[in-house]
Amino acid sequence: MMQRFLDPVILASISSLDLLAKTVVDGFVAGLHRSPDFGFSQEFAEYRAYTPGDDLRHVDWNLFARTERCYLKRYRGETNSQLTILLDASNSMKFASNRPGSGPPSKMDYARFLAASLFYLAIHNQRDAAGLIVFDDEVRNYIRPSTRQGQMHRLLAGLEAAEPRARTNLAKPLQHFQELLHRRGIVIIVSDFYEAPQSIVRTIEPLRFHGNEVVLFHVLDPMEIKPELRGPAILVDLETDRRLEVIPEYARKEYRKKIDSHIDQLRSLTQGAGMDYHLLVTDQPLDAALREYLAIRQGGR
Amino acid sequence: MGFLSPWFLAGLAGLAIPIYVHLLLRHTSTPRPVSSLMFFERGIQSSTRHRRLRYLILFVLRTALVLLVVLAFANPFIRRAKALRNDRLLLLVIDNSFSMRAGTRLSDAKQMALNVLASKPSSQRAQVMTLGSQLAILTQSTQDVKALRSTIEGIQSSDSRGNFGNLTHGLRALNETSHEPIDLHLFSDMQKTEMPANLADMVLPSNFALVLHPVIKTQAQSVIPNWTVESVEAPSRFADSKDSKKPSVRAVVAGYGTAAATRTASLVINGKAFATHKVEVPANGRALVEFPLVDVPYGFSRCEIRIDSADSFATDDTSIFSIRRSDPERVLFVHQATDSRSPLYFGSALAAAESSFVMQSISADQSSDIDPAKYAFVVLSDALVLPSIFENALIQYVRNGGSVLVVAGVSAGHRAHIPILDESVQDVHNYSRSNAFSSIGTVDFTHPVLQQVTSEGETSKGDTGWSSVKFYYASVVDPSHDRTIARLADGTPLLLDRQIGEGHVLLFTSGLENITNDLPLHPVFVAFVDHASRYLSGDDQLSGSRLVDSFIQLRAGSTKLSDQAESVEIIDPEGHRPLSLNEARTAQSFQLKRAGFYQIRFANGKQALIGVNPDRRESDLEPISDDILQLWTGSSSEEPATRAQRSARAEGPGRSSLWLYVMMFALVVAVAESIVAGYHLGMQREEV
Numbered sequence: 006m007m008q009r010f011l012d013p014v015i016l017a018s019i020s021s022l023d024l025l026a027k028t029v030v031d032g033f034v035a036g037l038h039r040s041p042d043f044g045f046s047q048e049f050a051e052y053r054a055y056t057p058g059d060d061l062r063h064v065d066w067n068l069f070a071r072t073e074r075c076y077l078k079r080y081r082g083e084t085n086s087q088l089t090i091l092l093d094a095s096n097s098m099k100f101a102s103n104r105p106g107s108g109p110p111s112k113m114d115y116a117r118f119l120a121a122s123l124f125y126l127a128i129h130n131q132r133d134a135a136g137l138i139v140f141d142d143e144v145r146n147y148i149r150p151s152t153r154q155g156q157m158h159r160l161l162a163g164l165e166a167a168e169p170r171a172r173t174n175l176a177k178p179l180q181h182f183q184e185l186l187h188r189r190g191i192v193i194i195v196s197d198f199y200e201a202p203q204s205i206v207r208t209i210e211p212l213r214f215h216g217n218e219v220v221l222f223h224v225l226d227p228m229e230i231k232p233e234l235r236g237p238a239i240l241v242d243l244e245t246d247r248r249l250e251v252i253p254e255y256a257r258k259e260y261r262k263k264i265d266s267h268i269d270q271l272r273s274l275t276q277g278a279g280m281d282y283h284l285l286v287t288d289q290p291l292d293a294a295l296r297e298y299l300a301i302r303q304g305g306r
Numbered sequence: 307m308g309f310l311s312p313w314f315l316a317g318l319a320g321l322a323i324p325i326y327v328h329l330l331l332r333h334t335s336t337p338r339p340v341s342s343l344m345f346f347e348r349g350i351q352s353s354t355r356h357r358r359l360r361y362l363i364l365f366v367l368r369t370a371l372v373l374l375v376v377l378a379f380a381n382p383f384i385r386r387a388k389a390l391r392n393d394r395l396l397l398l399v400i401d402n403s404f405s406m407r408a409g410t411r412l413s414d415a416k417q418m419a420l421n422v423l424a425s426k427p428s429s430q431r432a433q434v435m436t437l438g439s440q441l442a443i444l445t446q447s448t449q450d451v452k453a454l455r456s457t458i459e460g461i462q463s464s465d466s467r468g469n470f471g472n473l474t475h476g477l478r479a480l481n482e483t484s485h486e487p488i489d490l491h492l493f494s495d496m497q498k499t500e501m502p503a504n505l506a507d508m509v510l511p512s513n514f515a516l517v518l519h520p521v522i523k524t525q526a527q528s529v530i531p532n533w534t535v536e537s538v539e540a541p542s543r544f545a546d547s548k549d550s551k552k553p554s555v556r557a558v559v560a561g562y563g564t565a566a567a568t569r570t571a572s573l574v575i576n577g578k579a580f581a582t583h584k585v586e587v588p589a590n591g592r593a594l595v596e597f598p599l600v601d602v603p604y605g606f607s608r609c610e611i612r613i614d615s616a617d618s619f620a621t622d623d624t625s626i627f628s629i630r631r632s633d634p635e636r637v638l639f640v641h642q643a644t645d646s647r648s649p650l651y652f653g654s655a656l657a658a659a660e661s662s663f664v665m666q667s668i669s670a671d672q673s674s675d676i677d678p679a680k681y682a683f684v685v686l687s688d689a690l691v692l693p694s695i696f697e698n699a700l701i702q703y704v705r706n707g708g709s710v711l712v713v714a715g716v717s718a719g720h721r722a723h724i725p726i727l728d729e730s731v732q733d734v735h736n737y738s739r740s741n742a743f744s745s746i747g748t749v750d751f752t753h754p755v756l757q758q759v760t761s762e763g764e765t766s767k768g769d770t771g772w773s774s775v776k777f778y779y780a781s782v783v784d785p786s787h788d789r790t791i792a793r794l795a796d797g798t799p800l801l802l803d804r805q806i807g808e809g810h811v812l813l814f815t816s817g818l819e820n821i822t823n824d825l826p827l828h829p830v831f832v833a834f835v836d837h838a839s840r841y842l843s844g845d846d847q848l849s850g851s852r853l854v855d856s857f858i859q860l861r862a863g864s865t866k867l868s869d870q871a872e873s874v875e876i877i878d879p880e881g882h883r884p885l886s887l888n889e890a891r892t893a894q895s896f897q898l899k900r901a902g903f904y905q906i907r908f909a910n911g912k913q914a915l916i917g918v919n920p921d922r923r924e925s926d927l928e929p930i931s932d933d934i935l936q937l938w939t940g941s942s943s944e945e946p947a948t949r950a951q952r953s954a955r956a957e958g959p960g961r962s963s964l965w966l967y968v969m970m971f972a973l974v975v976a977v978a979e980s981i982v983a984g985y986h987l988g989m990q991r992e993e994v
Contacts, residue, residue, distance in 0.1 A: 240340045242342055243339050
């Protein structure tokens with residue numbers, strides 16, 4: 006039932022990112038309600054015997070009244086984390102296999118939904134600081150991670166303003182990333198990663214050295230994984246404007262082999278480098294990404 | 307191979323459209339964006355080859371579609387002799403009217419028909435008919451050439467008068483049951499006199515294609531001089547009477563397309579030349595020749611008027627008739643004992659009419675032991691009171707074929723019953739009481755009693771001599787069961803005719819003396835008595851001459867058929883009996899189809915010998931003019947172009963239009979084009 010609210014096809018019809026994020030996260034959280042494995046920051050975890058120096062605010066006075074023993078109440082997720090999303094806003098991200106409104110959204114829209122949902126989850130549910138870096142071949146927008154009032158609106162406005170242009174180049178904005186990411190936290194890179202896997206991993210790896218949890222959300226359109234050509238067609242690269250005549254036989258066989266190999270290689274290299282990798286296809290719901298974020302939050306606590 | 311509408315080939319310019327679209331208009335394929343060409347490789351050779359091939363197929367289909375549609379409108383045809391004609395019925399109509407006996411006309415017509423039959427495809431059906439007075443169907447439609455050929459060879463000329471109006475009438479009747487296309491071939495001498503009075507009667511239904519085959523080809527041949535005995539006027543019955551003049555035979559010799567010439571006319575009686583006269587016939591005119599009858603043997607004589615024509619149409623040089631010579635027959639005249647005027651007037655009129663009757667006058671009270679069967683007919687003048695034995699004898703006499711003239715006279719006023727007719731007098735009109743009179747009102751001139759009066763010298767039907775007759779007294783009877791021949795001005799029936807059994811009864815509601823009317827004082831009285839006596843005695847039927855195809859009444863129509871019905875007997879000119887035994891007992895009338903002498907015994911036992919002559923209009927051999935023939939053939943089909951096509955078909959191989967096949971092929975191509983084009987459009991949508 007709740008999956009319906011996470012379906013990107015339905016989300017694409019919601020114009021407000023705020024409402025969209027709330028819909029996704031509330032639906033997602035409600036779906037997780039019965040799960041014993043996950044908790045939230047204000048959730049009770051255990052009792053611990055009081056030792057001198059402990060903050061008296063955490064003493065469970067009700068228990069002391071009944072038993073005359075001092076115990077401290079401990080909660081999960083007491084610590085705040087910092088979520089930074091690196092959003093690829095290159096031209097390739099505006100690709101969509103369908104006409105607007107008739108199917109899965111474009112990769113850029115999907116990435117926006119994803120980022121908005123993650124921000125909402127982080128800010129409203131986890132009380133985490135959240136920030137945004139929009140980049141293509143350079144950093145185009147930076148919103149500093151914060152927990153201040155209005156941060157959510159700033160982030161959403163940043164997402165709205167992130168229109169695809171130029172081409173992807175991870176290497177160039179990387180130095181800026183390192184300047185901007187002072188504090189360790191969770192770094193999520195949302196991109197279609199049309200570059201050589203080795204180059205990607207080599208570029209991103211330094212982020213990991215700062216103690217960040219780095220997650221790659223690889224956003225692809227279904228037609229990019231399994232392209233269907235009924236006849237020979239002229240294909241235009243959205244980033245370079247290069248044209249190429251392609252026959253359907255190649256798209257059916259060779260191309261699929263190559264893209265599968267690219268994904269596999271990217272996954273193995275990133276995981277080998279201690280990063281997480283997730284392939285997100287734009288016709289799939291967003292819950293996999295949210296679940297991944299929470300898992301990291303628990304692991305990072 | 308050709309085109310019926312070649313102007314439509316201009317539409318081939320439409321081929322420029324697919325040529326422009328496919329070959330001249332440059333194809334711009336909408337490029338399809340992708341995120342990255344990182345994993346794609348170029349495949350241009352294969353794609354181009356496939357695309358060109360598919361576009362070539364589409365181009366060929368579109369070009370073919372335009373080409374086929376243009377061809378279909380241009381209506382291509384091929385010449386196919388057999389396949390086309392198979393659908394049409396070949397109808398061969400051979401004119402075998404009397405005029406076809408002239409020269410070799412009939413054999414020529416049959417030979418032409420055989421030639422047409424030989425040229426027909428073996429699978430085409432054909433039918434043979436002859437045209438005489440009626441259209442006669444000789445075969446059903448069949449493909450059996452042998453049967454058709456033998457039928458044509460067996461056609462004999464008839465003595466009938468042909469009429470093209472009957473041809474179209476018969477064909478229209480046939481067309482009501484079947485509307486199949488028919489090629490009508492008419493083999494005839496195209497005689498002008500065979501045309502109906504109205505040319506519209508010759509118009510054939512639209513599914514008939516008329517092809518005329520005149521046996522007379524050139525105009526020079528068509529003017530054939532021909533002499534004939536146009537008409538003969540002879541007494542049918544001839545009796546010796548001491549005071550009558552000797553009768554004579556008058557014949558009219560006519561020439562058609564002839565120069566002035568002297569012909570020899572002979573009266574032949576029973577095979578012997580009785581008299582011969584030279585007669586001067588003017589150019590293209592007529593001459594009268596008269597033969598006095600002197601020594602004709604008793605009984606029936608077979609007579610003919612013969613001329614030496616020396617023309618090619620010898621069959622019409624004689625005209626036959628029969629004369630019956632007998633002793634004068636007696637007429638019984640029954641009158642009131644006190645009435646002496648009516649027998650005087652009637653007897654005088656009978657004598658003046660030179661008719662071969664002798665009147666026997668008796669009063670009513672003397673008639674009891676009289677047998678009316680001995681008399682030619684009986685007149686009851688003012689004698690409504692009869693001895694019952696005589697009245698019964700009269701009734702029996704009438705039923706067996708005798709005839710009675712009942713004259714009501716003045717006794718009807720006090721004697722309501724009219725004998726024989728079993729009628730009663732409803733009223734009596736006595737116009738003289740008011741010092742007035744009544745005159746004749748309406749007269750039925752078609753009745754033999756008054757019809758003959760008209761033809762004998764009276765100028766018109768309105769002034770037959772009856773109009774000046776004054777009637778002072780008339781009885782009123784119910785005319786509902788009778789044929790009313792004449793009425794007075796106030797509607798009172800004057801002369802009625804009723805058939806009883808085989809005989810007739812005439813009722814004259816006034817009188818024969820000069821008291822009830824002044825009819826006996828008028829000349830028309832003689833003619834009236836003459837023809838009334840001829841009609842009542844039935845002499846006209848027994849001899850004389852008739853025309854071919856006329857009908858003769860064998861028995862009264864009202865006779866009830868029974869096993870005891872009297873048989874009639876007919877012996878035709880060839881000596882055969884044309885009626886079967888059953889027909890001899892039941893037939894009401896008989897058509898005289900052949901020229902010659904017919905011997906007939908009627909149901910009432912009377913014997914007759916009748917000479918039958920062909921209609922003399924057949925002797926005028928002048929053909930129909932060419933422009934009328936063209937008009938006729940034109941009227942049988944719709945359009946001049948179609949007519950020309952059909953006549954061309956009659957001469958040579960026919961044209962079979964292919965437009966339907968071309969159109970069907972175009973439809974198939976259109977469907978294929980739609981499929982291929984739809985595939986291309988679908989691909990372009992995908993590319994967008």
